[in-house]
Amino acid sequence: MRLNGMRFYRVSVVAGLVLVAQLFCASASAQTLRLATTTSTDNSGLLEFLLPGFERQCGCRVDVIAVGTGKALRLGENGDVDVLLVHDPLREKAFVEAGHGRYRRYVMYNDFVLLGPAEDPAGVRKSRNAAAAFSAIAGARAVFVSRGDESGTHAKEKSMWRAASVAPGGDWYRETGQGMGATIQVADQMRGYTLADRGTFLAMRDKLGLQILLSGDPRLHNPYGVIPVLNKAISQQGATLAQSFAAWITGADAQSRIASFKKYGQVLFHPAGGKGLPPRADDDS
Amino acid sequence: MVYRASRIVHSFDGRRVLDLQDFHVPQGSRFALIGPNGSGKTTLSEILVGLLSPEAADLTFCGQPAPVPFTAAQRSRLAYVAQQPFPLPGRVLGNVVLAIGGNDSRGEKERRALDCLNELGIGRLAGQTERTLSVGQLRLVSLSRALARGADIWVLDEPFAFGDESFKRSLDVAIAKHNRAGGTIVMTSCRGTSVSKWADEALELPPGNQRGTV
Amino acid sequence: MNAFFSAETLQICFVSLKTSAAAIVAASALGIPVALWSSGHDFAGRGALVTAFNTLTALPSVFVGVLLYSLLSRSAPLGSLELLYTWPAMSLGQTILAFPLIVSLSVAALNRTDVRLRKEMIALGVGRWHMGWILVKEARFGVLAAVVAAFGRVFTEVGSALMLGGNIRHATRTMTTTIAMETSKGNFELGLGLGFLLLGVALAINIGFHRLQEAKT
Numbered sequence: 001m002r003l004n005g006m007r008f009y010r011v012s013v014v015a016g017l018v019l020v021a022q023l024f025c026a027s028a029s030a031q032t033l034r035l036a037t038t039t040s041t042d043n044s045g046l047l048e049f050l051l052p053g054f055e056r057q058c059g060c061r062v063d064v065i066a067v068g069t070g071k072a073l074r075l076g077e078n079g080d081v082d083v084l085l086v087h088d089p090l091r092e093k094a095f096v097e098a099g100h101g102r103y104r105r106y107v108m109y110n111d112f113v114l115l116g117p118a119e120d121p122a123g124v125r126k127s128r129n130a131a132a133a134f135s136a137i138a139g140a141r142a143v144f145v146s147r148g149d150e151s152g153t154h155a156k157e158k159s160m161w162r163a164a165s166v167a168p169g170g171d172w173y174r175e176t177g178q179g180m181g182a183t184i185q186v187a188d189q190m191r192g193y194t195l196a197d198r199g200t201f202l203a204m205r206d207k208l209g210l211q212i213l214l215s216g217d218p219r220l221h222n223p224y225g226v227i228p229v230l231n232k233a234i235s236q237q238g239a240t241l242a243q244s245f246a247a248w249i250t251g252a253d254a255q256s257r258i259a260s261f262k263k264y265g266q267v268l269f270h271p272a273g274g275k276g277l278p279p280r281a282d283d284d285s
Numbered sequence: 286m287v288y289r290a291s292r293i294v295h296s297f298d299g300r301r302v303l304d305l306q307d308f309h310v311p312q313g314s315r316f317a318l319i320g321p322n323g324s325g326k327t328t329l330s331e332i333l334v335g336l337l338s339p340e341a342a343d344l345t346f347c348g349q350p351a352p353v354p355f356t357a358a359q360r361s362r363l364a365y366v367a368q369q370p371f372p373l374p375g376r377v378l379g380n381v382v383l384a385i386g387g388n389d390s391r392g393e394k395e396r397r398a399l400d401c402l403n404e405l406g407i408g409r410l411a412g413q414t415e416r417t418l419s420v421g422q423l424r425l426v427s428l429s430r431a432l433a434r435g436a437d438i439w440v441l442d443e444p445f446a447f448g449d450e451s452f453k454r455s456l457d458v459a460i461a462k463h464n465r466a467g468g469t470i471v472m473t474s475c476r477g478t479s480v481s482k483w484a485d486e487a488l489e490l491p492p493g494n495q496r497g498t499v
Numbered sequence: 500m501n502a503f504f505s506a507e508t509l510q511i512c513f514v515s516l517k518t519s520a521a522a523i524v525a526a527s528a529l530g531i532p533v534a535l536w537s538s539g540h541d542f543a544g545r546g547a548l549v550t551a552f553n554t555l556t557a558l559p560s561v562f563v564g565v566l567l568y569s570l571l572s573r574s575a576p577l578g579s580l581e582l583l584y585t586w587p588a589m590s591l592g593q594t595i596l597a598f599p600l601i602v603s604l605s606v607a608a609l610n611r612t613d614v615r616l617r618k619e620m621i622a623l624g625v626g627r628w629h630m631g632w633i634l635v636k637e638a639r640f641g642v643l644a645a646v647v648a649a650f651g652r653v654f655t656e657v658g659s660a661l662m663l664g665g666n667i668r669h670a671t672r673t674m675t676t677t678i679a680m681e682t683s684k685g686n687f688e689l690g691l692g693l694g695f696l697l698l699g700v701a702l703a704i705n706i707g708f709h710r711l712q713e714a715k716t
Contacts, residue, residue, distance in 0.1 A: 019521050034584065043684050048668075063584060065665040066680075079573040080583055181683040204685040233573035336618050357624065365622035371615035374636040384623055430623055 031060035033241040036081040038152055039179045041224065042066035044199040044268055049261050054248050060241055068179070070150030076100055079233030083242035085249070087152035087197075087224045101227035102243065105250045108258050108269040109223040112156055113201060114214040115184065116142075116193040124193065130217035134164035141172040143192030147183050148175025156222070157195045163219065184208065197222055199268040223272065226250065287312055287347060287438055287469050288333060294341040295328055303328050303339070308488060310471055315464055315483060318473040320490030326473035327368065329490070330442045333471060334365040361386075364431030368443040370423045372415035377402070377426055380415060384430035401432040406455045421448035425455060432459070439463060441472045503692045507669075511693075512700060515673040518586050518664075519654040522593030527646055529594075530601030534642075535631040537602070538609040539617075549606055555599030563592050564662030571663070584665040589673070592659035597649035604648060608641020609634055640712055647708050654701060674700075 041047055042064055051062050065075070069086040076084050077100050085107065086092060096104050114133055116124055122140035127133035137144050138161075146168070147154040161168050174190065176183045180200040187194035188208045201212070226249055228242035248254055255271035262268070288310040295303040303325035310316045318326050331337035332344075335355035344351045346359060355363070373380045381398035382391070389397075402408045405425045410418065418426065424444060431439055444456055460470055460483075472484070502508075537548055569575055571583040582588040616637055620630045635642055657675035664671030666680060674697045682690040 015520065016524075019517060019524070039683070043680075063665070063667040063670055065584065065667060078575070079578070179683045181685050185685060207685050207687075231574070233578055331618070334622055336621055360624045363622070367615065367619065367622075369615070371613050371619045373616070373619065374633060383625055383629065386624075427619070434624065 031058070031237060031241065032063050033058070033060055033083065033238065033245055034063045034065065034081040035083050035085060035245070036065045036067060036072035036075045037085040038069055038072065038087060038224075039066045039181070040087070040153075040197045040200050041085060041269075043181065044203060044263065046199075046258070046261055046269060050249070050254060050257055053254065053257065054245060057248065058241060058244060062245075068147070068149045068151030069155070070152075073100075076227070076229040076231070079229065079231030082229055082234055082238040083245050084227045084229060085224060086227070087222055088155045089223055089225065091155065092225050092227060096227060100230060102230045103246075104225045104227045105246055106272045107224045107226050107249055108255075108272050109221060110198050110269050111215060112153065112195055112220040112222050113198050113212045114193065114220075115187060115196050115201060115210040116213040117191040117209060118211055119191075120213055122193070124213040127214060130160055130214060130219050131163040133214050134160045135166055137193050138164065138166040138168060138172075141170065143172050143174065143187075143190050144168065145183055145187035145190060145192045145194040146173065146175045147180070148177045149179070151180075152222075153180060153195060153197060156220075160195065160219065184210065199263075202264045202266060202268065205264070224269070286310070286345075287314075288344065288471075290342065290344040292341065292343050293329070293332060293339050295325070295332065295337070295339045297328075303332075303490075305329070305490075310469065311486070313464070313467050313469055315460075315485050316469070316471045317484035317487040318471065318490060319475070319487055320473075321475055321492045324490040324492050326475070326490060327442055330365070330440050330471065330473055334363050334440050335360065336365070361434065362436055362438050364428075364434060364436035364439050366424055366427040366431065366439070366441045366444060368446060369420055370427040372418065372423060374416075375414065376411070377407075377413050377415055377418075378411040381426070381430050381433050384433040386434075398429075398433055401429040402426075404432060405429050405459055406451070421452040424448070425452060428456070428459060437467070438469045439471070441470065443473050443475070445474065502686075502689055508693070508696070510669065511672050511674055511677050512696070514586060514671065515654065515675070515697075516700070518589045518660070518673060519593060519650060521587070521590040522597055522653050523646060523650050525590070525594045526597035526601050526649060530598050530645075530649075531605055531635060531642065532631065534602045534605035534609055535634060538606045539631075539634075549603070552599045552603040552606070556603050558596060558599065559658065560592070560596055560656040560660075561658030561662065563595050564659035567592050567595070567659065568662050583663065584667060584671060586664065586671055588663040589660045589671060592663045593653035593656065596656060596659065597653050600649045600652055601645050604645030605638075605642050608638040608645060611641060612638050643708055643712050647705060650704065650708075651701060654704075655697065 037047065043066070047064055051064070055062055065081060067075070069088045069091070072081070072084050072086050073091060073095055075081045076095065084101070092101075092104050095101050114124060114130065116122070122137045122142040124133040124136055127136055146157055174186070174192070176186050180196060181204060183194060184196055184201065184204055188210050191209070193213075194210075198215070226246045228239065228246050250273065255273060258269050258271045259267065286309055288308070290305065290308045293303060293305045293308065294301070318329060320326055328337065332339045332342070335351070346355070347362070349359070373383075378395060378398055381401060382394045385394045385397060399408060399411055402411055405428060407422065407425050407429065410422060410426065415423065415426065445453055448456070464470060537545060567588065568583065570577045571580065571588055572578055573583065582591070612634060616634070620633060625633065655675060657679050660673050661676050661679065664673065664676065666672050666676040674693055678690045678693045678697070681693065
């Protein structure tokens with residue numbers, strides 16, 4: 001019994017030392033760049049594919065925080081992250097104009113797709129365009145599952161309701177307040193409609209009964225921008241890294257890597273070459 | 286004078302268990318508190334060592350008004366052996382070492398602790414867990430802690446109740462030796478006869494149940 | 500299932516373990532003395548204090564997360580510590596979650612110890628810290644149960660870990676934040692597998708604690 005006590009004592013001492021050592025590692029971390037991005041870019045595996053290239057080049061580590069665009073912008077505003085990779089052009093523009101970002105560069109795009117059950121109770125497949133599809137869903141009071149989380153996808157969805165001149169609400173309109181994957185699953189279980197980015201849908205396609213009912217409308221364009229955050233709470237080092245990241249991801253190397261990133265036999269993101277704005281001024285104009 | 290009290294009063298749940306007038310214990314005395322069960326012997330002995338705060342008291346300890354709890358300096362002069370001492374967790378030797386203050390090395394303290402145990406004839410218990418001891422053995426262990434601390438005033442609650450003969454002998458010898466060295470001993474007992482030949486002063490507590498409710 | 504049997508899974512386990520272990524060490528080091536103090540003597544407001552700790556055991560972890568975020572954000576008072584999105588930040592959140600639970604359950608355990616033990620030690624003149632240590636040894640079953648319960652709470656919480664750690668790969672990704680992430684991606688099998696792994700680790704730790712209780716008897 002005394003032996004047991006001794007052994008416990010030794011194990012605790014070793015564990016304690018490991019913890020203390022870890023604590024020092026955490027405080028004396030090497031150069032890190034903190035990137036806030038959307039779940040869609042992270043979950044698709046794109047960043048895992050791209051980032052090692054940048055990490056090698058800058059000799060730093062990139063910490064990715066995957067949240068909705070709304071929260072990512074808020075983290076930027078508070079100076080908690082150094083750089084943003086998000087997809088809500090209107091709010092990105094406002095963010096930079098309010099002095100929270102140095103500039104915004106257009107990195108890449110993909111598109112949103114309208115998902116729904118195969119039986120398509122609202123007749124979305126027959127709609128002329130996306131706005132007509134959204135008003136058909138509201139007209140049929142068919143279940144629509146919304147992100148409801150101020151993400152880029154949610155912003156796009158709200159702009160589509162505006163385009164359809166519908167103020168969504170009522171028992172057919174369900175807000176999950178969760179990420180893309182979770183929201184798609186809820187829509188699948190409820191046999192409802194939802195707006196999703198193509199990449200996330202493709203990643204989950206095999207497990208779903210939902211199908212793409214409408215895509216290709218220019219309004220469903222989904223542009224991603226990079227913004228180095230401007231905040232006095234950010235270290236000089238973080239600010240410098242953020243700018244070199246923005247330059248790198250819009251540069252030729254990274255852009256061709258983005259174009260070569262395929263999943264499920266499809267290109268998920270199309271490079272946009274770092275121009276200041278998306279080719280098409282977004283909706284609401 | 287070790288203790289001098291003009292009045293000590295205490296109640297539990299509205300029942301007066303103790304009401305004493307004019308009570309004093311001289312330095313170096315063998316003082317017996319005699320009374321039947323329920324007469325407040327344990328209550329009084331706990332008050333005398335500062336474990337219990339009496340309802341009302343005019344009590345001095347070694348010439349100083351007695352605060353509750355006692356100061357560390359006062360406490361260092363006092364040792365208390367309960368009727369049924371509660372076993373401390375762990376082994377006997379380590380728990381006697383507890384009683385020894387100062388900055389001596391652990392080995393030195395253990396040596397002194399063992400001396401105290403041997404003096405009471407229970408050196409063989411040193412390696413045992415206290416939980417496994419009998420009540421009589423626990424009292425001796427508790428007393429060996431009193432020896433280890435070098436306390437000069439011992440308060441013993443019913444030390445001779447339910448013990449075997451060898452244990453009583455050890456206790457007798459230890460008490461006599463302590464008294465010869467000038468120590469004061471306060472001891473409670475419910476049987477006056479066995480104590481009266483031993484004590485040089487005695488106080489009889491009236492039976493508690495005759496007091497009625499307050 | 501290749502993602503399950505990987506070095507990364509091991510690393511995630513390690514992050515979870517070190518975060519929760521540090522939190523439990525800190526919460527015990529703070530909580531047990533507080534429990535000793537509030538069970539040891541009567542003072543005005545003791546009942547209210549104990550009730551407060553009992554209530555705080557129901558502290559929602561996301562609330563602790565947002566509370567600490569508002570303190571640790573770079574633009575917040577403690578922002579200069581650069582703690583946000585590190586494992587010590589998660590540990591801090593978990594310490595706050597574990598602390599009231601350890602206090603509350605330890606107070607209950609210490610109150611169950613025999614009053615004669617305290618008397619014996621007071622009569623012996625044992626110092627306050629030493630006395631505390633002996634009381635904890637006496638009440639070790641209850642106190643260890645408190646520590647085990649607190650470990651269970653923090654090891655399995657996800658709300659504050661997500662807010663304060665950020666689920667950063669190779670850095671602050673814990674078992675619970677991974678389960679949440681994989682589940683939201685629709686990888687239910689991986690989520691389930693990690694859930695069972697988490698249970699397994701918790702079981703191993705509980706067996707360890709149990710043996711510790713036995714060993715000290």
